[in-house]
Amino acid sequence: MNKFFLTLIICVCAVLKLSAQTEWVVPAEHQGKLSPVQFTESMQQSGADIFAAQCQVCHGMPGQGNYNAMLVPSPGDPAAQKFQSNTDGAIFYKVSEGRATMPSFKSALSKADIWNVISYVRSFNASYVQETAEKIETNIPEGTLLALGLRYDEIKKMVEVSLTGSLNQVTNPVGGVGIKLEAKRYFGNLPLGDIKTTNKEGLAYFSWDGTLPGDSLGNVHLIAQVEQVEAYGEVKAEQTLPIGLVNDKPALNKERAMWNTVDKAPLWIIFGFTGAVATAWFFIFYLLFQVKRIFVLGKEPITEEEKII
Ligand code: HEC
Structure with missing residues (x-):
C-alpha cells in the first residue's frame, strides 16, 4: 500500500513538473x-x-x-x-x-x-525592428462625429467592431481607439475579453467561440463602446446577433419566480395574500375601536350603584 502511494506521489510530481515546463x-x-x-x-x-x-x-x-x-x-x-x-x-x-x-x-x-x-x-537583439501601434486618434479633427458598427465575421469567427468618423459629409475609418465589447445579461453587462484597439481600417476584432449562452434562438445582445468616454464622449453600438448557444431553459422572467410581477402569480396566491393583509388590518382597526370605547366609557359620569362596586 505504501509503495502504491509513493508511486502515486511521484507520478503527480512528474505531471506537475511536466506541465510547468510546457510551452508558455x-x-x-x-x-x-x-x-x-x-x-x-x-x-x-x-x-x-x-x-x-x-x-x-x-x-x-x-x-x-x-x-x-x-x-x-x-x-x-x-x-x-x-x-x-x-x-x-x-x-x-x-x-x-x-x-x-x-x-x-x-x-x-x-x-x-x-x-x-x-x-x-x-536593445540586445540586433535584428529587431520595432512595429508600433499607430496613434491615429490624435489626428481626429475637432467636430468629427464618431460612429460604431458591430457585426459578426463568419469566416474569421470574430466579432468585428468598426469605428468611423465623419466630418463635412466625409466618413473615414478611425484607428488607435480602445473599444470594449459587452454582452447584455439579466443582471448587468458581461465584458467579453480585453479592450481592443482599432487598426488602420478602424476595425477591432474580438474572438468568438460561440460558448456564450443566448436566448431560445441563440440570440445574444452585444454592446460595443469606445473605452475612453472622457476623451471621445459616449459612442455606442448595440446589436442582437444569433451567435450564442441556444438556451432552452425558460428565461428567469418568463416563469414564476420570486422577483416576478403580479400578473404571473396564480390566483390562490393573490387571494391568500390579499386575505392575510385584510385580516391583519381588520384586527388593527378592531383594537383601535375597542381602545376608543374604553376611552369614551372612562369619561362617562359614575352612577351611585357603580360607586359601591
Ligand atoms: C523570481 C524569478 C524571476 C523574476 C524576478 C523575473 N522572472 Fe521572468 N521568468 C522567470 C522564470 C522562472 C521564467 C520561465 C517561466 C516559464 O516558462 O513558465 C521566466 C520567464 C520570463 C519570460 C518568458 C521567456 C520566454 O522564453 O518566453 C519573460 C519575457 C520574462 N520572464 C521577463 C521578465 C521580466 C521583464 C522581469 C522583470 C520585470 C522578470 N521576468 C522577472 C523568473 C523570473
Missing part, C-alpha cells in the same frame, strides 16, 4: 499587442534600471547567460533566441501575467514601465 502559450489576442510609441534611448535607460532592480536576480544580465539555473522552468537569458523570438505582445503578456516562479508584474509595474523594460531587452 500566449492567447492569440495578446500576441499582436504593440507599443503605442517608438522605443527611445530614454525608455531603454529607465528599462535598464527596472530590469536591474526587478528582473536581474532571476534572468541575469542579458547576453551573459548568468541567469538563475536552479529555477524550473528556466528563466533563460533575455538576449537569447528563445526569449527574443517572442512577439512584443507576448513579452508584455508574460511579464504582466507571470507563470510558476516568474512573478506577475501587472500591479508592480505600470504599462509604460513594462514597455520600457521591453525596449531595454530588445
Whole structure:
C-alpha cells in the first residue's frame, strides 16, 4: 500500500513538473499587442534600471547567460533566441501575467514601465525592428462625429467592431481607439475579453467561440463602446446577433419566480395574500375601536350603584 502511494506521489510530481515546463502559450489576442510609441534611448535607460532592480536576480544580465539555473522552468537569458523570438505582445503578456516562479508584474509595474523594460531587452537583439501601434486618434479633427458598427465575421469567427468618423459629409475609418465589447445579461453587462484597439481600417476584432449562452434562438445582445468616454464622449453600438448557444431553459422572467410581477402569480396566491393583509388590518382597526370605547366609557359620569362596586 505504501509503495502504491509513493508511486502515486511521484507520478503527480512528474505531471506537475511536466506541465510547468510546457510551452508558455500566449492567447492569440495578446500576441499582436504593440507599443503605442517608438522605443527611445530614454525608455531603454529607465528599462535598464527596472530590469536591474526587478528582473536581474532571476534572468541575469542579458547576453551573459548568468541567469538563475536552479529555477524550473528556466528563466533563460533575455538576449537569447528563445526569449527574443517572442512577439512584443507576448513579452508584455508574460511579464504582466507571470507563470510558476516568474512573478506577475501587472500591479508592480505600470504599462509604460513594462514597455520600457521591453525596449531595454530588445536593445540586445540586433535584428529587431520595432512595429508600433499607430496613434491615429490624435489626428481626429475637432467636430468629427464618431460612429460604431458591430457585426459578426463568419469566416474569421470574430466579432468585428468598426469605428468611423465623419466630418463635412466625409466618413473615414478611425484607428488607435480602445473599444470594449459587452454582452447584455439579466443582471448587468458581461465584458467579453480585453479592450481592443482599432487598426488602420478602424476595425477591432474580438474572438468568438460561440460558448456564450443566448436566448431560445441563440440570440445574444452585444454592446460595443469606445473605452475612453472622457476623451471621445459616449459612442455606442448595440446589436442582437444569433451567435450564442441556444438556451432552452425558460428565461428567469418568463416563469414564476420570486422577483416576478403580479400578473404571473396564480390566483390562490393573490387571494391568500390579499386575505392575510385584510385580516391583519381588520384586527388593527378592531383594537383601535375597542381602545376608543374604553376611552369614551372612562369619561362617562359614575352612577351611585357603580360607586359601591
Ligand atoms: C523570481 C524569478 C524571476 C523574476 C524576478 C523575473 N522572472 Fe521572468 N521568468 C522567470 C522564470 C522562472 C521564467 C520561465 C517561466 C516559464 O516558462 O513558465 C521566466 C520567464 C520570463 C519570460 C518568458 C521567456 C520566454 O522564453 O518566453 C519573460 C519575457 C520574462 N520572464 C521577463 C521578465 C521580466 C521583464 C522581469 C522583470 C520585470 C522578470 N521576468 C522577472 C523568473 C523570473
